[in-house]
Structures are given as C-alpha cells and as structure tokens.
Amino acid sequence: MWEIEIIPDDAVLYYRVHKGYVVDGQLIPGVFKERGEGENRGMSTDWNKYSSTKEALARSRNPADNGIVSFITGEVRDIKDIVVEHAPEPDNRAHSHIKGIPPKKPMKTRIRRQLLDACKWEIKPEK
Amino acid sequence: MNTKVSEYKNKIELNGKVIQTLPDTLLSLQKAIEKSKYILDLQPNWDGEDAEAYTENVWIKAVAFLCEFSIDIFDTFGKTPVTPSIYHGPEGSIDILWKTDDLNLLLNIPKDDQPATFSGENSLGQEYEGSLNTNNYSLSFLPHPF
Numbered sequence: 042m043w044e045i046e047i048i049p050d051d052a053v054l055y056y057r058v059h060k061g062y063v064v065d066g067q068l069i070p071g072v073f074k075e076r077g078e079g080e081n082r083g084m085s086t087d088w089n090k091y092s093s094t095k096e097a098l099a100r101s102r103n104p105a106d107n108g109i110v111s112f113i114t115g116e117v118r119d120i121k122d123i124v125v126e127h128a129p130e131p132d133n134r135a136h137s138h139i140k141g142i143p144p145k146k147p148m149k150t151r152i153r154r155q156l157l158d159a160c161k162w163e164i165k166p167e168k
Numbered sequence: 169m170n171t172k173v174s175e176y177k178n179k180i181e182l183n184g185k186v187i188q189t190l191p192d193t194l195l196s197l198q199k200a201i202e203k204s205k206y207i208l209d210l211q212p213n214w215d216g217e218d219a220e221a222y223t224e225n226v227w228i229k230a231v232a233f234l235c236e237f238s239i240d241i242f243d244t245f246g247k248t249p250v251t252p253s254i255y256h257g258p259e260g261s262i263d264i265l266w267k268t269d270d271l272n273l274l275l276n277i278p279k280d281d282q283p284a285t286f287s288g289e290n291s292l293g294q295e296y297e298g299s300l301n302t303n304n305y306s307l308s309f310l311p312h313p314f
Contacts, residue, residue, distance in 0.1 A: 061215040064206075069255040070263050070274055106216055147297040151287035153258075154265075154274040 043129035050115030060166035083138030092135035108166035188235035204254035230262035
C-alpha cells in the first residue's frame with residue numbers, strides 16, 4: 042500500500058464531472074458531493090503529483106460521459122470546515138479526499154457555492 | 169401546496185395549470201423559469217450513479233417561491249432583481265444561483281418539508297448564510313439579489 046503523504050497547498054486536485062452536471066456549458070453547484078462511508082467518506086479527487094488529467098478521466102466509470110475540473114489545494118483549504126487528505130488506494134496512488142461537506146444545512150450550500158468558485162475546467166465533457 | 173398566485177399577465181404554467189404570474193418587469197425571470205423545465209425531463213440515473221429524478225412538486229415549490237420573492241423585492245424596493253439560473257440540485261432539490269460581479273448567492277430548495285438554505289457573499293466581502301421557510305418568510309432577513 043502507498044504511504045499517505047501531506048498534500049502541499051500548491052498541489053492541484055482533479056475532480057471528475059459527469060456531463061449531467063453541465064448546463065449550457067456551465068458547471069452547476071450540485072456537482073459537489075461526498076461519497077463513501079465512515080473514514081472513507083469524501084469527495085474523491087486525484088492529486089496531480091501522481092495523475093494527469095487524462096489519467097483521472099480514464100478512471101471514470103464512463104470517460105466519454107465525464108470531464109475534469111481542477112482545484113488548487115490551498116484554495117480548497119481556505120474554505121471553512123474543509124480539509125484535504127491524501128487517501129491512496131491500491132490501484133490509485135493519486136486518490137485524495139476533499140472532506141467536510143455536511144449532508145444538509147446551510148453549511149452545505151455555502152461549501153458547494155465556494156467549491157464552484159474555486160474550480161476551473163481542465164477537460165469539458167463531450168456533449 | 170399553499171401558494172399565493174399573483175394576477176399578472178405573464179403566466180408560468182405546468183401541464184396546463186398556472187403556477188404563478190409575473191409582471192413585465194420580470195420577463196427575464198419568466199424565461200429562466202421556462203428554461204428550468206429541463207429539470208423535469210431528467211430521468212433516474214441521469215448522472216450514471218443512480219441519481220433520482222425530480223418531482224413536479226419541488227420544481228413548483230422553487231418556482232412559486234422565486235416568483236413571490238422577486239415580486240416582493242420589486243414591490244418593496246422598486247428594483248428588478250438579478251435573474252438567477254435555476255438548476256437541478258443534490259438529492260432531488262433545486263438550486264437557484266444569482267451570480268454577478270457584485271453578488272454570488274446560492275439558494276437550495278429541498279424536495280421535502282425541510283427549510284430552504286442559502287449562502288452568499290457580495291463584492292464588499294460581506295457573507296451570509298441561513299435557512300428560511302419558503303411559505304412564510306420575512307424579506308428583511310434575506311439577502312436582496314439586486
């Protein structure tokens with residue numbers, strides 16, 4: 042298993058985006074959600090130290106239906122209540138979590154809005 | 169759903185039923201609402217991960233609130249609110265996003281009876297977040313999108 046590392050603030054995180062979250066070419070705030078349970082719950086991203094955008098896209102269930110947006114780690118950490126952790130998986134050393142999106146309440150709405158502002162397109166999904 | 173329907177000439181309809189009406193000053197809002205009907209066409213698993221479809225009830229709740237809120241803003245302040253974008257949100261909810269150089273406000277309308285939630289900031293660096301009952305709210309406690 043891979044060693045868990047500290048992700049520096051200038052690192053880039055890649056997040057897969059299904060084309061269903063793109064409306065008129067715009068990413069929508071509903072795209073940001075945590076998956077998984079317990080310690081493994083979080084928003085799955087890939088760290089650019091160990092993954093390219095194309096490799097991150099290739100990990101999608103259906104790459105043709107997905108795109109990639111990126112975050113600067115430090116900008117994500119600037120969002121109150123959010124943490125970024127390296128969470129390598131046996132077949133994906135780049136795997137990292139953005140954690141802290143609550144299930145409901147105003148905080149979830151705030152964090153989704155701030156994540157939308159913090160990300161930028163790397164690969165847009167094909168129409 | 170107990171919604172007050174205003175009596176303006178521009179009707180917003182769903183399946184032949186009038187959901188709300190809007191004055192001419194809010195015609196761009198009517199266009200945004202008509203555009204948002206795409207949400208009702210989303211089929212289960214629209215995201216490839218078993219996402220649920222959206223009910224007419226949540227769309228009507230969002231549209232009814234948005235119209236009433238916008239009319240209230242115009243009647244109270246004499247200003248036409250910024251036209252928002254209306255999107256499908258998490259877990260069957262609806263997101264309403266007002267975004268300009270001066271304003272960034274996201275309002276989420278849940279599919280159930282839970283309060284709506286909002287979060288915003290303006291170009292002066294002021295931030296706000298909170299929750300509201302879409303059927304009974306006070307304009308003075310809400311951010312004003314203009």
